[in-house]
Amino acid sequence: MRAAERREQDRREYNAFLSECPGHELLATLSDKWVTLVLSALADGPLRYRDVSRTIPGASQKMLTQTLRKLERDGLVTRTVTPSVPVRVDYELTALGQSLLPVQRAIKSWAETHIEQVHLARKTYDHAMADAP
Amino acid sequence: MRAAERREQDRREYNAFLSECPGHELLATLSDKWVTLVLSALADGPLRYRDVSRTIPGASQKMLTQTLRKLERDGLVTRTVTPSVPVRVDYELTALGQSLLPVQRAIKSWAETHIEQVHLARKTYDHAMADAP
DNA sequence: CAGGATCCTAGTCGATACTG
DNA sequence: CAGTATCGACTAGGATCCTG
Numbered sequence A, B: 001m002r003a004a005e006r007r008e009q010d011r012r013e014y015n016a017f018l019s020e021c022p023g024h025e026l027l028a029t030l031s032d033k034w035v036t037l038v039l040s041a042l043a044d045g046p047l048r049y050r051d052v053s054r055t056i057p058g059a060s061q062k063m064l065t066q067t068l069r070k071l072e073r074d075g076l077v078t079r080t081v082t083p084s085v086p087v088r089v090d091y092e093l094t095a096l097g098q099s100l101l102p103v104q105r106a107i108k109s110w111a112e113t114h115i116e117q118v119h120l121a122r123k124t125y126d127h128a129m130a131d132a133p
Numbered sequence C: 001c002a003g004g005a006t007c008c009t010a011g012t013c014g015a016t017a018c019t020g
Numbered sequence D: 001c002a003g004t005a006t007c008g009a010c011t012a013g014g015a016t017c018c019t020g
Helices: A001-022 A021-030 A033-042 A049-055 A061-073 A097-098 A102-132 B002-020 B023-030 B035-044 B049-055 B061-073 B099-132
Strands: A077-083 A088-093 B077-081 B086-094
Touching: A001 A021, A021 A033, A021 B035, A021 B099, A033 A049, A033 A061, A033 A088, A033 A102, A033 B023, A049 A088, A061 A077, A061 B099, A088 A097, A097 A102, A097 B099, A102 B023, A102 B061, A102 B099, B002 B023, B023 B035, B023 B099, B035 B049, B035 B061, B035 B086, B035 B099, B049 B061, B049 B086, B061 B077
Parallel strands: none
Antiparallel strands: A077 A088, B077 B086
16 A cells, blocks of 8 residues: 555645646636636726626626635735725726736637637547547 | 526626637636646657656546546647557647647746735735734 | 546535625 | 625545456
8 A cells, every 4th residue: 555655645745836836826816717807807997896796797796705805815906995984995906916917818819819729629529429439 | 586586697698608708718728727737748749648647646547537638629639549558548739739838838927927926915915814803 | 558437525606694 | 885604506626446
């Protein structure tokens, strides 16, 4: 059973290494469905909580809050509370957050120019699989 | 209860719209932890199954196979079976797969230049939260 | 060697209800 | 208005065993 232990050890070390890898940290946040949506919702300027949720009808308010908190924690957006009645909370991209937009655009750009090839490949693949199951 | 139904309807429509959005399709695959690792493992040239798994010790063979199949289906890698005894299977990036590497590099690049700011922001945020819980 | 088939758990997400 | 708290459904991913 030493081999199994050894493999598990390797796996742990590797995963530890990965969680320290900047690229994967970024991907972890960037890949979040709601993160990308919130980011692009705020791209045009600051929004109140309610307006963000209207811009992204698919998000439950739990996910929305969770996402906004995460982004705030990472320094990508600022949260400004105006203690009126009722309270008003505005969210705005920081400079750091804005610097992420070009990266998003790069991804979107690749997607738009290559997605058809991917779809075609899938069709071909699925068809081939249907012939030889 | 009509309001709830309406919201659910909106959510469904929105999610349907999202799943058709090229950007999110790409992000769905690109953000997969194992996808990025396999992609960069194959960046330097074709590899056999065993070698991929050695390059990425953290991946269970289930995840590895699953990921490779997904990439093959999307036309990002080719799978070549050599029917010797024992069999030999090579995986190689397609042109489409290689065209994805610059995007990965862009992400990695942003991560490396900005990750410290993110870490700093987190530290500050967590510290502020500790003061006012 | 390269995987297929299963079982199982830990975390994710949505819906709902309540608060300052 | 802008959340917080809680619960249950769901599922991705890991461990394990087995095959051509």
